[in-house]
Amino acid sequence: MLKGKRVIVTGASSGIGEQMAYHLAKMGSHILITARTEEKLKKVVAQCTHLGAASAHYIAGSMDNLTFAKQVVHKAENLFGGLDMLILNHIGHTYFGYFDGNVDHVRDLLKINFLSYATMTVAALPMLKISNGNIVVVSSVAGKIGLPLTVPYSTTKFALDGFFSSLRMEFIQQKTNVSITLCIISYIDTDSALKTVSGVIQQPAAPKEECALEIIKGGFLRKREVYYQYHATKIPLLLRDWAPEILQSLLLMNYNMDNFQRKEV
Ligand SMILES: NC(=O)C1=CN([C@@H]2O[C@H](COP(=O)(O)OP(=O)(O)OC[C@H]3O[C@@H](n4cnc5c(N)ncnc54)[C@H](OP(=O)(O)O)[C@@H]3O)[C@@H](O)[C@H]2O)C=CC1
Numbered sequence: 001m002l003k004g005k006r007v008i009v010t011g012a013s014s015g016i017g018e019q020m021a022y023h024l025a026k027m028g029s030h031i032l033i034t035a036r037t038e039e040k041l042k043k044v045v046a047q048c049t050h051l052g053a054a055s056a057h058y059i060a061g062s063m064d065n066l067t068f069a070k071q072v073v074h075k076a077e078n079l080f081g082g083l084d085m086l087i088l089n090h091i092g093h094t095y096f097g098y099f100d101g102n103v104d105h106v107r108d109l110l111k112i113n114f115l116s117y118a119t120m121t122v123a124a125l126p127m128l129k130i131s132n133g134n135i136v137v138v139s140s141v142a143g144k145i146g147l148p149l150t151v152p153y154s155t156t157k158f159a160l161d162g163f164f165s166s167l168r169m170e171f172i173q174q175k176t177n178v179s180i181t182l183c184i185i186s187y188i189d190t191d192s193a194l195k196t197v198s199g200v201i202q203q204p205a206a207p208k209e210e211c212a213l214e215i216i217k218g219g220f221l222r223k224r225e226v227y228y229q230y231h232a233t234k235i236p237l238l239l240r241d242w243a244p245e246i247l248q249s250l251l252l253m254n255y256n257m258d259n260f261q262r263k264e265v
Pocket residue numbers: 010011012013014015016017034035036037038040061062063064088089090091092093112138139140141185186187188189190191192193
């Protein structure tokens with residue numbers, strides 16, 4: 001469905017982003033991936049080429065530098081002469097544990113998980129308007145519902161909802177034909193998530209390959225929101241406004257605090 005389309009995927013050196021790059025490669029897209037670790041990006045690009053990407057490139061750097069965030073978009077412009085889909089997926093390092101009072105960390109994480117997303121969107125918008133393209137924003141259940149042990153992370157994901165859901169409404173009023181898809185994702189079996197929460201979170205992790213495909217499909221189909229896995233995201237969201245105390249109790253039952261130790265993610 002994305003043959004020949006020009007796509008940026010951020011946070012694509014591992015996890016869900018890496019799997020999205022492989023799906024896009026199999027579909028025959030032109031791909032530009034980014035993350036900080038050049039060695040991993042090189043391997044992902046080689047695999048994308050092997051899988052049939054129309055072309056595959058990388059640019060390494062950190063999204064705590066907003067100048068770099070713009071450079072990624074400009075590189076796509078130079079390589080492809082335009083852009084059809086912007087997939088915003090990266091996250092910065094944080095901790096899985098009780099809020100430690102460090103507001104500087106919240107600010108730093110907002111820069112990586114939120115401000116860089118807004119910066120790339122602004123830079124890419126002229127190209128996406130020409131192609132009637134898609135913006136895909138990878139968020140989390142923790143970006144719709146307050147959960148314990150992820151205060152800084154959850155803050156940044158809620159910010160994405162505020163920014164992109166408002167922007168989507170303005171696009172409708174302004175007749176801007178660029179879709180915005182916010183992806184509400186539950187617990188996924190990426191190395192970083194398993195390392196961080198297994199033992200504490202009781203529910204099974206869903207497969208990253210399927211999750212990656214659902215995100216791409218949702219973006220291509222110009223859906224407002226993607227819910228993956230549906231039961232683990234949509235049902236809590238339905239309860240959120242109608243039965244918040246019941247939801248709270250159900251969610252807390254999911255945490256085995258006997259196994260809890262603060263971890264860096
Ligand atoms: N896994 C899960 O259970 C869930 C994940 N999600 C969301 O899915 C998305 C992907 O998560 P997941 O695949 O698990 O994460 P991973 O930890 O596997 O991947 C994170 C990616 O971001 C990159 N990254 C980290 N720091 C920076 C930085 N400062 N600048 C630029 N890139 C950076 C990493 O590469 P490098 O270190 O090389 O920079 C890596 O490519 C995220 O948006 C996450 O919030 C949502 C709900 C659940």
